Structure formats: C-alpha cells, structure tokens
Amino acid sequence: MWDEQLPDGRYKFFERYKDPYTGTWKRVATILTSNSSRAQKQAQKILERRIAEKIAQLKTSEMLFTDLFDQWWTFYQQEIKRSSIASLSGNIKEIRESFGLGVKVVNIDPKYVQNYLDSLDCSRNKKERTKSMLNLAFDYAADLDIIKDNPARRAKLPRVKKTLEDWKKVEEKYLDEDEIKPLLKELYRRPSTYRTALLAEFMSLNGCRIGEAVSLEPGNRDFETKVLQLHGTYDHTGGYRNGEKTTPKTNASYRETIMTKREMEILEEMEFINELEKNTNPRYREMGYIFTTKNGVPIQTNSFNLALKKANERLEKPIQKNLTSHIFRHTLVSRLAENRVPLKAIMDRVGHADAKTTTQIYTHITKKLKANVAEIMENY
Template sequence: MFFKRLDNGKYRYYEKFYDESEGKWKQASVTLTSKTRQAQGEARRRLGVKIDKKILEHDERYKQKQKFQKMTVREVYNEYKIFRKQELKDSTYAVQSVMLNSVLKNILDDLINNVSASYFQRYFMSSLNSLRYKKSQKSLINLFFKYVLKLGYIEYNPLERVELPKQRKTIEDIQKKREKFLSIDEMKKFKQSFEVTPREVRMNCLIEFMYLTGLRIGEALALMWENINLIDRKLYIKYTLDKNSTSIMEFKLNSPKTIDSYRVVSINDRCVEILNTMKQLNTEVKRKNELFVFLSLTGTLINPDTLNIYLKKIAKKANIKNKKPEMFSSHMLRHSHVSLLTELGVPIKTIMERVGHKDEKTTLQIYTHVTKKMKEDVDEKLNNLEL
C-alpha cells in the first residue's frame, strides 16, 4: 500500500490487485484526512473490503458472461417475445412475429454470440420481398438486437453493419402508385359493375361507404351502431378490428392505429342511406354480432379477404383504363377518398384530420398527383376553348 498527499490536505491511499477474470493488474483507492498509523490501518481495512468487492463483482460478471455465451437465439428470442407482447397490440404483435420468424428461423439454434452481420446481409440480398417489406424486417430485427445488446447478451449489434440496396424507380413503379386510387369518374364506372346478389349487395354497401368516409377496413368493420349519430351525421371512430392475431369469427377489437386515428367523421346523405340499408338488411339474417353495422349473410362480420377478392372481380369486369385488377384492395378505397377530397378542393390538413393520417407522406403523394392532373385538365380545356 502507498499514499499521496492531495492539494486539499487529505491523503489518498492506493493498493494494487490482480483481476484474474480479466487477466490484468488494477488499482483501488480510498481518501482519508490524515496519515497517522491509525489512519493507515483504516485505509488498509477499507481497501481490503473494496478489493474483495471488486473481485466478487468481476467474478459474477465473468460467470454471467460465460452463461450468456451459451445462450441460443431461440432462448433470447423467446424472452424478447414476452417483453414485446406486453407493449404491443395483439394484431401488431402477430404481424411483427411473422416478419421476425421468417428472418430468424434458420438460426434459432445458433449461439446468440455467433450470429453475424453476413447472415442478415445474405438473407436480405436473396429475399424476393419488396424493399419496403425488407426495410420493415430490418427495423424489427434491429430492435431485437438492440434489446439483446442492452441486456449484455452480445457485444455488438450485427444489424448496424447490414445495408439494403437503394431502389431504382421504374416507369412501372410510378404507374403502380397512380393505380392505387380511383378518381370520381373511375369510381362511378366501378360502381356500374357491382353485382346484385344478396351477398354482393352487402359488400357493395361497405365498398361505397369506405370510399365516402376514408375509413380503414378494420375501422369500418369495427363500426357499431352506438358509434353513429344519424341526427348530427357523425361517426365516432373508437375501434379497429384485430384481423391478424385471430380469425374473423373470433375477432377482437383494438384501439385505432394511432392517436390521430381517434376521430369524428362527418357523413353525407348517401352514407346515411347506406347505413339505413344495412340496418334493414341485418334484420333479415340471424345476427351473431348485432351491435355491428357491416354484417354478412351469415350474421358475422364481412370477411376482409372475401371483400378483396370481390374488389378484384369487379375491377376485372369494370376494365378501368390503367387500373390492373390485381392492384385493387380495401385500402385502395381509403386512398381514393383522399383523391375524392382533393378533387373537391379540400385543404390537405383537413384531409389528413378526416382520414386520421399521422404522416402526411401518403396523403401528399395522392394530393400532389391529383392536383397535377387537375391542372392538366384545365390546360386541356383552355386549349380546346372556342369563343
């Protein structure tokens, strides 16, 4: 042991010790007010306690590190899933689990410390999924490894070294974006191809209602009569249907997608007609979910997958120019509502509030394209003007 006098008049005592867990010499220190024999004895006692504590801490850390090195991806992933299930909605958890499982399934029995960045780089480079989907997968895997790193299971996050190639936009990509919504005239043509069997009439009502309100499919199917004020012509969007973690027959209701999705949506005369039609139609079937608006012939909620199949069928029949039938889905109706409001001259901020968009990117893409088309139409009309 040795000591040094400090500028403030106190004395700092030092003792060296060898840390076997790290294989190197270290130093402990304590500060006392004097250098008397009694003070030196006290310093020796305190240093002994401090060194014993440090050795014990390092020993425990070493044992823990050894234990972590024997853990498999499966063990850590199962622990992570318990954590994530507590903070996510069931529907979100189900979707994210599918995305994570597809990436991790081939390395579940590998040691977590042996997982390399090259595995993920090869996975994403060989994947046939869209760049957007791969970005989502990478983001979720990155969250997993951040959790693992924070708990000390690994020493670095392999996802930090993984790169996704930038997407080259083709004319076909640009055309696809234009196909994702219908103009007013296109929607009129689409409606003319509706089929009229009792089963299809119910889906026709849902399709037109979503087009006129901009509701997500989950929000429309979760709509209950108690959430509708026909006098004031308002819809109170409070729930969305969980169609991912369970079946349509055993559905669950969740809170809406984001805080902006809690909203009040005004409805027009045609929406009121549709709601009255559904109320009448629902009296004609054995209602298993009588609180809800959009029921099928069997009295259960209309199946979103069945609706999407029907939309593609009608799209093929309608044969709308530059609109491929395979592009049609329930979400296209939501985009079409944004297009509708844009054509009607509604400000973008008001559109975002009505449809519950938190991120203006999607709204802005449709808004920009439709306003550009409107300007082109004006130019054409002016060119053809004869006085």
C-alpha cells in the same frame, strides 16, 4: 465459500457461480493475509462483487444472438396485437433460422447485418420488414446494455429508383369516377352483394380501413352532430365469429370524422336491414356491429375482395386494376386531392401519421392539375 492457505502464509478464498448462458460452474478467488471471521466476511463481499462483475460481463460478451432474439420476441409479443403476432410469425421464424446462428451478439457489426440483407432473395417489402425486426431486436439489446450501438440501424437498403412504371402504378391504387360508378351499380344490382356495395361506397366516402368499418357500432355514430368515432379495428385472428374490437393501428388512426349525408344514409340502411334479419333470420347472431353479413357476423375481408373481383368481371368494361378494400380508401384520397384539399387534412381524415401511399396519390393528382393549368393557359 472456502479457503486454502498459500505457502507464503496468506489465504486464498474461493466462491463458485453458474454461468447463466452455458450452465457450467465457474469460480472466482481473492487473497487475504488472514482467514479470521472478519477476513472471511471481507472475502465474501469481494467475491460477491466479482461474481456480479463476471455475470455483467457475460451479459455483454457471451450472449448468443438467437438467445437475444428469443428473449426480445417474448417481450415484444406483450406490446402488439394478436393479428400482428400472427402476421410477423413467419418473418420471425425465418430470421431465427438464418441469422446469427452461433454468433455472439457483441460480435455482430453493421457489415454482418448488411451482408445478410444483401443475400436475401425476396421482395423489397419483405426485406424492409426483416430489417425492422432486426432493428427492434438490437434496440432491445442496447436498452439492456448488452451492446452500445445498434448494428442493424447502420445497415442500409438501397433507395428505390422511381420509374415511369412506378408513377403509372399510383393510378392503379384508386378508382376514377367513371370506374367506381359502374362497379358500385353492379354490386347494388344483386341482392347477394348489396351489403358489399354499401360497405364499398361507405369506405369511398369516409376513407376508413375495412377493419375500422366492420368494427363500427351504433354507439360510434351520432346523426345529430354528424360525428363518427373511428376508435378501433376488428381483430379476426381467431375467426370472424370469435373476433373482437381492439385498439386501432396507430395513434393517428384513433380519430373522429364528420359524416356526409350519404354516409349517414348508408349506416341507417345497414342498421335497418340488420334489424329485419334479427327478427326473421333464425341464424342471425347479435354481435353489435353495423357492417355485417345477413347472419350478423362482420363482413370478411376476403369475401369482400372476392365479391369485388366477381362484380368487376361482370362489367361490360372490366377495370384493369387490382380491386381490394383498400382501393376505396385511396379513392377518397384521390377525390380530395383533385378538389385541392391540403395533404395534412387528407391524412387527418384517413388516419395517417406518415402516409407514403397518400403522399404518392396526392402528388400524382396535383401533378395532373398542373398539366390542366398549362392547357388552360394555352388558350390565351
């Protein structure tokens, strides 16, 4: 701090501070009638308060969106899994390079966000993910009092109009009994896909995700109580051999199910053939999981999906649907809906807190059941 005497005999006190965003030096000042020790202490307090106010004002008016976005992403990565970081990195990079370049956070309004979303030439899912990232970044800014309202949450994506084709697509999300039986039979027929068959049938009975299935350990099942603990998923971001069991996708995903007799038979068989491999295969690696390859490594999703497609091509009447691991999960939803199991009970079984696909399949199946009722009534 320094001072200068003014022509009228008063004293002007100055103090410098560094702009945290531009790196430039600025100064504040105050005028007092004296430069005594007491006056200097008073001036120091006044100047410190003004510097704090200036910096606080800068935080709400000068910060660029790109700086905010980088700060938020650094923070957010501490809250999510490695697999989520890897899957979101592409979106983050695109937003970082195309949104709010050189624009102050406080100058971004809902119309600015809306124009950006409208200009994106990409799929609906990608637009939804982009908007979600912007929502979170601006929520972070609001929490830090950089802005008062979140402009991204006031921007809208147009509602998707449901068409007849959309309803037909719902049928492609699950397998009917006359489809799953020949597919499983073909998978079981070949020794090279026998483990794939066991995993596929298990998921069609339990409704778990493939990541949940391949992270199952012997300690997660109790054949006496028939309880199966689905308390995690397999994170293979660093490769399947270096993967690890992590927390599940959502709180609803952390669940326990009651196993059917066939589910327990499948688990017992997998553990038995793993034990055989452990004693006869020099390449076997004990990782502690149940659904593994002959070398002890959890079954890879890509390999599983490829095996499904190859088996389907070998069928006399190939299934005209996109076959992935998720179709077995949805097949269970279809089976339970056809047997009039309440939607909430199905969602609890498959671990959904808010299940768009589950609801679609449930609504579709129950609609077919209503048609069956009408046909029955026609016979009276």
